[in-house]
Amino acid sequence: MSTEDQAWPEPRASSLLVGQETAEATFLAACRSGKLPHAWLIAGPPGIGKASFAYRIARYALNGSIEGPAQDAGPSLFGDALPSSEGDSLTVDPDSIVFRQVAAGSHPDLLSVERGINERTKKERSEIVVEDARRVAGFLHKTASGSGWRVVVIDSVDEMNRNAANAILKILEEPPANALLLLVSHSPGRLLPTIRSRCRLLRLSPLGEADMDRLLAHYLPEETGENRLLLTRLSEGSIGGALALHAAGGMALYRDLVGLLAGLPDLEARKLHAFAGRFERAGNEDAFQTAMALLADWIARLARAKGLGQLPQPILAEEEPALRRLASLHSLDRWLELWEKVRHLTARTDAINLDRKQVVIGAFLALQGTG
Template sequence: MFERIAPEQHDTLPDIPEPAENPALFGHLETRRMLAQAYRSGKMHHALLLAGPQGIGKATLAYHLANHIFTHPDPREAPEDLVAIDTASQSFRLLAQGAHPGFLHLTRPRNDREKKFKTVITVDEIRRVSRFLGMTTQEGGFRVILVDPADDMNTNAANALLKSLEEPPRRTLFILTTHSLGRLLPTIRSRCQTIKLQPLPDQDLFTVLQGIGADMPEASEERALLAARSSGSVRNAVLLTQFGGLEIEQALSGVLGQPKLNMTDVFRLADAASGRDRQIQFDLFNRLALDRIAERARLAGEEGDTCTAASLAELHEDMRTQLIETETYNLDRRQHIIGTISTLHTKLGGMPQAL
C-alpha cells in the first residue's frame, strides 16, 4: 500500500508518488552519468535547465541529483553515476518531506484561504531564495534550489530569479525544469546549462506503470496505442488509463472532427470535465486542447508556413491565459470548456486530431 510522505503539490495524482518521494528513476542514462561526472570533477554548472515534455521524470531526476550531492558532500569522493536512493536514509526522508535544510523547492504555492493552489509561481516564492541563501549551511555543504516548473513563473517572479542566477553564491546549484523552453525569458535560458531530456522508451514507460500498479491493457495492440498516445510520459499514461483520459481524448477528437459542432456532444464533454470533483479531468482537457494547438503550430513551422505557425503560437498563449484567468477568478469551468471547443473547432476543425 502506497503511503505518501511528500507534501501535496498542485499536480499531485492520487496514489502516485511525488518526484520527491520516488526512489525509482528510469531513462536519461547519459544525462545521469554526465551530471554525476560534472559534480565529481567540480565542473557542475551553477544553473541547470532540464527541458522536456511533462511527466518524463525531470523533477525526479532533479531530486536524485540532489540526493547524490547530499549523500556525497565531497565531490572528489562521489561515484561517476548517480547513487541509488536509500529510502531508509535521513537525507531521503528529509527531501521527501520538504524539510531538508540544504534544499528549497519552489512551485505553485497553496492559497490556504481559498483552499487551492495558485496558478503561477509568484514573486513572493522567488523571494524565499534570498532568505534560503542567507542561512548557514551544514559544514559548508551544497545548497540546491529547484524551480518546478519554471514555466509557471509570472514576469515579476522570473525577473526576481534572474538576480540570483546572475550572482550565485559558492556551492549553490539551481535546477529549473521546463515543459516548454519558449515560455522562459531568454535571459534566464542564457544563464543556465540547458539539458534536453527525451520521452521515455516504451519499455521504461511500461516498467514504471507496472511498478506503480497502474491498469495496463493486456492486448499488444492496445499497449501500442497507449504508448503512442502517452508520448513517453508516465503522467500522460496514468491520466489516460486511470482518470478517464482516453475517453476525454476520444470525445474531443469526435467533436472537433465534425463539420459542424454537435452541441449535445459538446455539452456532454463539458459536463464530464468540469464537475466540482473533476480537477484532474479539467486539467487533462486543457492539456489536450493546448497540445493540439502546439502540434499544429509545429507542423506549420516544419512546412514553412510561418504566418500560420505564429498565429497558432499566439492562440496557444491566449488560451493559456484564459485558463489561468478561469482558475484565478473561479470562472465557470463548463463555459470555459465550451468556449475552448468552439475556438478549436474554428481554428483546427476538419484537420486530423491526435493526442
C-alpha cells in the same frame, strides 16, 4: 524497487528513473570534472520526470556524494555538451535519512520554491512571486549543516513573475560557494536570456515506448499492453501525462471521440448529444477538460501531418480510414484555425461559465464545417 515507488509519488519522493540515463551521465561527468556548474536548467516537456530528476540530484548532493566547490557556469557554457560516463548513478538509498528527509520536505539544506498560497484568498497563486524568490538568497547564505552543500529546487522557473525572475537572476550572477540551484523548466526559450546564460542546460527527453511501457506496467499493473500503448501514444512520452489521462478516464474518452470523428464530415446527432451531455453534470469538469484536450491534440496531429505533406499517423487502428479522408476535408490554415478555436473555447468555458455540452457540440460542428 522501494515502497516509495509503488504508487505515483511526489517528485521529491520518487526513486525510479527510467529513460534519462544520458542526463544522469552528464551530471555525473560534471561532478567528476571538479568544475560543477552552480546552476542547472533542467528542461523538457511536461510530465517526463524533470522535477523528479531535480530531487534526485538534490539527494545525491546532500548525501555527500559531490566533492569540490561549485563553479559559475558562465555564458559560454550554456548548452555545451559534457562527456558522458558509464556505470555510475545518482541513486541514494530510499531507506537513508537523506532520502526520507527530502521526501518529507524536511531536509535543512534543501529549499523548494513553488507557487505559494495567497494569504488573502487562501488559494494557490498562479505564479511564483518575488517573496518566494527572495527566500533563496537568505537560505543559500546560511552555513550548510550536513554535506556542505545547500540546494534549491525551483519547480517551475517558468511560473516566476518578472520580479521573482530578477531576484533569482541576482543570485545566479553572484552565487555563494557550494550552492546548487536546480531550475525546472517546460519552456526554457521563454525565460530571460540572462537566466539561461547563467545555467548549464540539461535537457530531458520524452520517454520511448519501451520505457513508457515499463513505467506504466509498474504504476498501472492492472492495465493491458494495448491500453498501456494507447496511453503512451496519447501522452507522447510523458509518464505524468499518461497517468493523469488514466485517472481522468482518458482512454474511454478518446475511443468515444474517435467513434464520432470517424463519421466526419457526417455527424450522428444522437451520439454527439449523448457524448456532449455527459459533461453537463456537476463534477465532470475534469472529464470535459480532458476530452477537449484530446480533441485539440487530435487536430494538432492532423495539422502537423498536413503541413509536412504526410498522412496522419493513427493512434488507434480504426482511426486510419477516417484520418485519410479527413486530411483533405480542410486546408492547413483551416485546421490550425480549428485547433485555436477548440483551445480558446476550452479556456473560456469555466472562466465565463459557458454550457459545456454546447461547447463540445459547437467544436464538432466546426470540424464538420457547419459551425
